[in-house]
Amino acid sequence: xxxxxxxxxxxxxxxxxxxxxxxxxxxxxxxxxxxxxxxxxxxxxxxxxxxxxxxxxxxxxxxxxxxxxxxxxxxxxxxxxxxxxxxxxxxxxxxxxxxxxxxxxxxxxxxxxxxxxxxxxxxxxxxxxxxxxxxxxxxxxxxxxxxxxxxxxxxxxxxxxxxxxxxxxxxxxxxxxxxxxxxxxxxxxxxxxxxxxxxxxxxxxxxxxxxxxxxxxxxxxxxxxxxxxxxxxxxxxxxxxxxxxxxxxxxxxxxxxxxxxxxxxxxxxxxx
Numbered sequence: 001x002x003x004x005x006x007x008x009x010x011x012x013x014x015x016x017x018x019x020x021x022x023x024x025x026x027x028x029x030x031x032x033x034x035x036x037x038x039x040x041x042x043x044x045x046x047x048x049x050x051x052x053x054x055x056x057x058x059x060x061x062x063x064x065x066x067x068x069x070x071x072x073x074x075x076x077x078x079x080x081x082x083x084x085x086x087x088x089x090x091x092x093x094x095x096x097x098x099x100x101x102x103x104x105x106x107x108x109x110x111x112x113x114x115x116x117x118x119x120x121x122x123x124x125x126x127x128x129x130x131x132x133x134x135x136x137x138x139x140x141x142x143x144x145x146x147x148x149x150x151x152x153x154x155x156x157x158x159x160x161x162x163x164x165x166x167x168x169x170x171x172x173x174x175x176x177x178x179x180x181x182x183x184x185x186x187x188x189x190x191x192x193x194x195x196x197x198x199x200x201x202x203x204x205x206x207x208x209x210x211x212x213x214x215x216x217x218x219x220x221x222x223x224x225x226x227x228x229x230x231x232x233x234x235x236x237x238x239x240x241x242x243x244x245x246x247x248x249x250x251x252x253x254x255x256x257x258x259x260x261x262x263x264x265x266x267x268x269x270x271x272x
Contacts, residue, residue: 025222114137184210
């Protein structure tokens with residue numbers, strides 16, 4: 001049973017832009033037919049978010065968004081040209097700004113949970129290497145990145161997480177009462193989703209990149225340009241669907257710009 005003192009904040013942590021083919025392989029949307037062969041690429045927003053859950057056991061942060069120095073940090077990978085971050089001064093900020101809006105710093109976070117170690121989710125993890133914040137990732141993800149040779153592999157940028165004191169979780173696991181991780185591999189070796197059981201707002205599941213968009217969710221689920229194991233990914237989506245049907249959970253997808261516009265973002269409000 002979740003505690004009535006729980007609060008959940010959705011933090012804006014930078015908005016990328018990209019060709020949506022990376023996110024959705026959908027005929028008529030990102031894949032064109034012969035009658036539309038000159039149609040421009042389906043270019044659009046790819047927002048990132050973090051989730052802050054305040055509990056009696058401490059503050060838990062889920063993911064960290066994109067870094068302020070994305071242009072230079074991503075240069076070895078070339079991703080700065082495929083996933084540029086919007087630089088609108090009046091627009092959403094980065095993780096440090098989002099925390100400051102709640103009068104918090106990285107030292108106020110007790111547990112950081114990383115859904116996986118890609119460049120737009122673990123980019124700011126080093127901000128929490130402070131000797132007090134526990135940093136958690138799925139065991140398969142931790143083992144998987146050990147096989148990377150060189151500076152990066154795909155969207156894993158080694159400098160984001162190399163040397164961090166990562167604690168491993170194995171499979172589905174409760175972090176604190178009312179807050180659990182769900183093992184949903186396929187996008188990467190050890191991608192996880194987050195389940196939060198709130199006393200008033202009910203269950204919310206944050207899929208991270210196990211499901212990019214509402215259009216990905218289906219049914220049937222629709223694949224994407226960045227998937228490490230397509231069969232494992234589909235099994236994970238089916239697993240999430242079973243949990244959603246059992247709990248009635250609200251599903252919040254990893255990079256859905258349209259869904260984002262309907263969410264309450266910090267500091268304008270929270271869920272309890």
